[in-house]
Amino acid sequence: MKRKIFIFFMLIFSSFFIADFFYPLDLNALKPAQSPILYDKNGEIMTIRLNENGDFMIYAKNVPEILKKSVLYFEDRYFYYHFGVNPLSIFRAFFHNLTHENRIGASTITMQVARMISKNERTYANKFIEIFRALQLEMHFSKDEILNIYFNLAPYGGNLSGVASAAKFYFNKDLDKLSYSQMALLATIPKNPNKNRLDKNGDTALKNSVLKRLYQAKIIDFNTYKRSKNEPFVKQRLNAIYNAPEFSKIAIKNGIKNSQYELEIHKNLLNLLRVKMRELNDKKAFNAAGVVIDNKTMQVISFIGSHDQNAKDGKNSALKMKRNVGSTLKPFIYALALENGLITPRKKLVDTQIYIGNYAPQNYIGQFYGVLRASDALAFSLNIPFVALNEKLGQNSLYELLKKANLVDKNADFYGASIALGSAEISLLNLAHLYTIFANNGVLKPLKMAGDFVNNQTDEIALLTPQSAYLTAKALSNATRANLKNAWEFAKNSPKIAFKTGTSYGSRDLYAIGVNQNYTIAVWVGNFNALKTESLTGLNDVSSVVFEMFKLLSFSKKMEFFTQPNGISYQKTCVDEFVFNECKSYENDEQILGVSPINSCESIRGEELDFMLKNAIITQDDVAKSPCDFKNKKPLIASPAQNSQIQTDTNQSKIMIKCYSFFGKNIHVKINDEPYFNATSGDEILKILPLGEHLVSCLDEGSNFSQVDFKIRR
Structure with missing residues (x-):
């Protein structure tokens, strides 16, 4: 008899091992499909997405012991003693279900895992398959391994898979941060996940009932029981974490899990932008964006493409949006002028009217400063001195610098002289990247955002010399109380930074940018639909965000200004x-x-020479004795411009004729075939002319001759 029994069991074991060989466990099913999760530099979750099964699943490595004991108490008290199947539970459930309407189960933790990996209908036939799979699990894995698989596969209501997901979505906590009452509540869900989900049917009574049972089972002590009973319960299920959508989308696409993003910096910048925009909404500014770059690692550590998804047009993003960047490019003209010998910081410039073809730029304040130092022209962000300097740079101008940086895609004529005032449209991210050259000795180093190279730049590009970059940054840092106006209150307690603002035409786009050796911060405020704001400026209305952000960074980060290079x-x-x-x-x-x-x-222009003569900065004798060959320099016809077309709604138009002489104060002017008449260099001469083509000629005292033709049309 014993031999027969032995043979019987040997046949069973042999059959099991044969079946295990031909029908092995699907090991891939034991590895839960994790949700794509992006972590910031400090290990905080930035974004979590649905996995391939349409669930949220966060993998749990270490499950708290109290949670393990609680689940085993409610689900499988003899887990560590059976071999995957509990015969007593099966018999008890079988006879109970024959005699009672309410049905009970007999599945062990191991059998539940077997059911989770096969997901077959719950039939008696499938129950035998489930038992076979449970035995396989017990043979191939330790008890603790099976329990860990259970915690990662168990359903927790809705599309939550795994206990770590439940902890994050119900309580916004990691497993090791859960309270006893929270762990107790999680222990009840897998038995009937949709009925027991906490956001639907959880309440204080359920919590206290579960705690009492755990206390009675001596899983928790009396003090823990009393303390946990007093802990409030909030019925909720949090939305999926989705910070920094632009950054996260790129990072997940690139398969990045652990990023260099700094979520705390992101939250601080976002909060500052939201506070600022509450102030500006009544002035027709509805959108804002910001970026923070670590200048040492050349990583984007914060990017906010839209301060509020619910704002007007807020679902747009500034990530790829290109706009006129106002005065923010003037520092690069200043640096180029330094390294090309046009200026030194204390060099005097002439701020007076300038004419370049049809283009006659004005200062924002609508007046001229006359003579002022180059560094002051930068501090006051005057337009005319920088348009003039950029013209004098010739083939070493701002356009060439932007072209090297791959920030312009048209020829120089397309942008014209207005490029000095920001007409080359640039994205906020590329503008911030450009400013990092002040922290990197004039070199534009490749910048990474979520694994992608910004602007596809993979090589270093030398744009400025270390000396001109430093002197420009120093000039930008020396803004005085008068220059900063009401922004001074924010700037005075901030770390030393090079700082610049910009405002595009019609106050459509407002910029503020700050940079030191460590960080570059750039902010944009405006409207995604490009509508005008109500006379806002980057200096008065946006600059405080940058100063406050540097101040916040200084509390936890090292802050350094630039070191003067040799030379x-x-x-x-x-x-x-x-x-x-x-x-x-x-x-x-x-x-x-x-x-x-x-x-x-x-480099001298006729308008500048005229200003100096009229304001007695120089005399005609200075001009006459000058080594400059002014006697042979043609007059400048400032107006009308060559080949210009002037429109009118009548049969004639009033035209301003303006000629500057480089030699002598008198100039002779001729219109079409009329005789020459005398005028003073730089005078504004108004003439009424009929429709058609016209020719203006100017002749100076040295017989130097210039002429332009233009057309008046309806």
Whole structure:
């Protein structure tokens, strides 16, 4: 008999091992399909997405012991003693279900795992398959491994899979941060996940009932029981975490799990933008964006494409939006002018009317400053001096710098002279990237955002010399109380930064940018639909966000300003607007070694010469004795422009004729075939002319001749 029994069991075991060989466990089914999760630099979840099964699943490595004991108490008290199947429970459930309407189950934890990986209908035939799979699990895995699989596969209501997902969505906590009452509530869900889900049927009574049973089972002590009973219960299920949507989308696409993003910085910037926009909404500004770059790692560590998805047009994003960037490009003209010998920081510039073809730029304040230092022109963000400097740079102008950086896609003529005032449309991210050159010795280093290279740049590009980059950043940092106006209150307690603002035409786009050795922060405010705001400016209405952000960063991060590179010296320097016979004003000023002042004769404009003569900065004698060959320099016809077409709704139009002479104060003007008449250089001469083509000629005292043709049409 014993032999027969032995053979019987040997046949059973042999059959099991044969079946296990031919019908092995699906090991892939034991590995839950995790939700794509993106973590920030400090391990905090930034974004969680649905997995391939349409569930939220966060993998749990270490499940708290109390939670394990609680689940085993409610689900399978003999888990560590049976071999995957509990015969006593099966018999008890069988006889109970024969005699009672309410049915009970007999599945062990191991059998539940077997059912989760097969997901077959609950029939008696499938129950035998479930038992077979449970035995396989017990043979191939330890008890603790099976229990961990259970916690990661168990349903927790709706589309929540796994206990870590439940902890995050019901309580916004990691497993190791759960309270005893929270763990107790989670232990009740898998038995009937849709009925027991906490956001539908959870309440304080359920919580206290579960706690009492755990206390009676001596899983928790009396003090824990009393303390946990007093813990309030909130019936909720949180929305999926979805911070930094632009960054997260790119990172998940690139398969990144652990990013360099800093969620705390993101939240601080987002909060500052939202506070600011509440102030500006009544001035017709509805959208804002911001970016923070770590200048040392060249990583985007915060990007907010839209401060509020629910704002007007707020579902748009500034990530790829290109706009006029206003005055934010002037520092690069200043730097180019330094390294090409056009200026030194204390060099005097002439701020007066300038004419470049049809283009006659104005300062934002609507008036001219006259003579002021180059560094002051930058601090006050005057338009005309920088348009003039950029023209004088010739083939070393702002356009060439932007072209090297791959930030322009048209030829120079397309942008014209207005490029100095931001007409080359650039995205906020690319603009911030450009400003990082001040922290990197004038070199535009590749910038990464969520694994992608910004603007597809993979090589370093030298845009400025280290010396011009430093001197420009220093000038940008020396803004005075008068320059900053009401922004001073925010700036005075902030770390030292190079700072610039910009405002596009019609106050459509407002910018503020700050940079030090560590970080670059750029902010945009405006409207995604490009509508005008009510006379807002980057300086008055946006700058506080950048200063406050640097202040917040300084509480936890190291802040450094730029170190002066070699190749800069203080020297006795001529700071005259233009040097004719001899220098009239010498000052100690910073100079880049090896850079010689450019020839004033080549760079002077007729408008500037006229201003200096009329304001007695120079005399006609200075001009006559100058080494410049003004006697052979053609007059400048400022208005009308060559080949211009002037429109009118009548049969005639009033035209302004303006000629500047480089030699002598008198100029002779001729219109069409009429005789010449005398005028003073720079005078505004108004003439009424009929429709058709016209020719204006100007002749100076040295017989130098210029002419332009233009057309008046209806």
